[in-house]
Amino acid sequence: MFDEITRYKYKQFLSEEKKHKRKIFAAKITILILFILFWELSARIGLSDPFLTSSPSAIVKTIINLIKSNALFIHIIVTTAETLIGFFVGTALGVAIASILWYFPTASKVCEPYLITLNALPKIALGPIIIVWAGANYSAIIFMTLLISLIVTIISVYGSFTTADNEKLTLMKTFNATRIQMLTKVVLPWSVPGIFNALKINVGMSWVGVIMGEFLVSKAGLGYLIIYGSNVFNLSLVMTGVLLLAVIAALMYFVVAFFERKAMKNR
Amino acid sequence: MSELVKISNLSKTYFDNNGMTMAVKNFTATIKKGEFVALIGPSGCGKSTILSILSGLLEKTSGEIEYSKDIKIGYMLQSDQLFNWRTVYKNAVLGLEVQRMMNKENISRVEKMLMEYGLYEFKNHYPNQLSGGMKQRAALIRTLAVSPDLLLLDEPFSALDYQSRIAVSDDIFRKIRKEEKTVIMVSHDINEAISASDRVIVLTKRPAEIKSIYEINLNTNSDSLIEKRKAPEFSQYFNMIWGDLDIHV
Ligand SMILES: Nc1ncnc2c1ncn2[C@@H]1O[C@H](COP(=O)(O)OP(=O)(O)OP(=O)(O)O)[C@@H](O)[C@H]1O
Ligand SMILES: [Mg+2]
Secondary structure, eight states: OOOHHHHHHHHHHHHHHHHHHHHHHHHHHHHHHHHHHHHHHHHHTTSSOHHHHOOHHHHHHHHHHHHHTTHHHHHHHHHHHHHHHHHHHHHHHHHHHHHHHHHSHHHHHHHHHHHHHHHHSOGGGGHHHHHHHHOSSHHHHHHHHHHHHHHHHHHHHHHHHHTSOHHHHHHHHHTTOOHHHHIIIIIHHHTHHHHHHHHHHHHHHHHHHHHHHHHHHOSSSHHHHHHHHHHTTOHHHHHHHHHHHHHHHHHHHHHHHHHHHHHTTTO | OOEEEEEEEEEEEEEETTEEEEEEEEEEEEEETTOEEEEEOOTTSSHHHHHHHHHTSSOOSEEEEEEOTTOOEEEEOSSOOOOTTSOHHHHHTHHHHHTTOOOHHHHHHHHHHHHHTTOGGGTTSOGGGSOHHHHHHHHHHHHHTTOOSEEEEESTTTTSOHHHHHHHHHHHHHHHHHTTOEEEEEESOHHHHHHHOSEEEEEOSSSBOEEEEEEOOOOOSOOOHHHHTTSTTHHHHHHHHHHHHTOOO
């Protein structure tokens, strides 16, 4: 269908695209390497105080020590487990409550001001109450995480429920559909993009909840590592905690984004 | 022929916070089994309102509607409303799913319709991969799948461009007539209304009142809408209806 010249131009176009992608990738890596180099060098030549800023080599040493003492794995597992529990329970419960609100429109209008107030309230303020209620242990941390992710999930998912196309609901009514059928066949599938948005927000939210909880009560976990490090002025330990946190949180985000792409393939 | 629906003095006034809007006034009609009736009237006069009341989606304000017993109504909305997260096939069986009628017999009927309407190859495609005409056909199959006795069509082809509209509607109306379906169709295309129906009811500006009724008798043997337009009486009907619609430019 196409002549030689057009096909040649198309090949050129494809290789240009590839080159461009490679350049972007190279730039990303370069920034990372430059950052690490600058950090290390500035600590060595005395541009910054390694006691305050630590250094990449000190962080590597800290990680090796943590591995040797078998502590690293436990800290990571504890924090990740707390986060995942908060994340899944918060999302599932949030979608369930949003569905109930959608099912009873009048009740949801009544609840609206309370939800908004709860959402606006900085949940950390409830920390002491939670500790008194749940005890200074893991359940307090998970409770904190749930509180932070749940309200946002309810509000954002319910919000996307209400944008479901009215005409599509009318269509369902022409078949005499029940409200449950409208929920499962229109509102939920319609809101898949909105639910994934909530999931992405919740990745961040549940980490906030867990780390805040660990700051308050814990005896293990990356949040504990960070707070302990700062108490004993071991900034390398603090930096290590933050770094590990960044890597694991990013991984979790990419997993969600992967499933989102899969779910949205035909949209 | 037996009477399927008897509508007398139907009126509808919408209430909302800004006040009241009268949309339909004293609408009276009797629809017999197998009839194809077109409602035609100016934009915004209350045509969709009449269909919505007949389908039970809207409450009437006053008047009487008598249905023959156990009537099942199929309502094809003004736009296709296909679900873009469902394939063509899954869209076509939506009504069957909702009404828990997913049995072998009904499914094979849907498959047969998909074949007749040229959609079988696309049954696993998603709506955004279809042309406008194909979407309309898929929406029609979804409506027909639950075997309605009375078919309400709201400007079924208004989303299509003029040429595909003529082709698609010619094809689809012929199939509907062959199956002797009872149809009430809203249209604002005079040509379409005359060539497709047995009776054309012309409505006034809002609130919709009956202005005139024409029994259509075209002197032609063809069942093709395009051929019917060549019948000698066609232009007379057209001119009378055009006059009744009283369109000023
Ligand atoms: N829910 C509603 N509340 C208040 N007024 C309404 C409502 N629905 C429709 N109307 C009004 O009733 C009138 C008739 O509406 P309807 O949709 O029946 O018109 P139509 O003849 O189908 O128009 P079109 O040709 O544009 O499809 C319009 O003036 C519209 O503004
Ligand atoms: Mg309308």
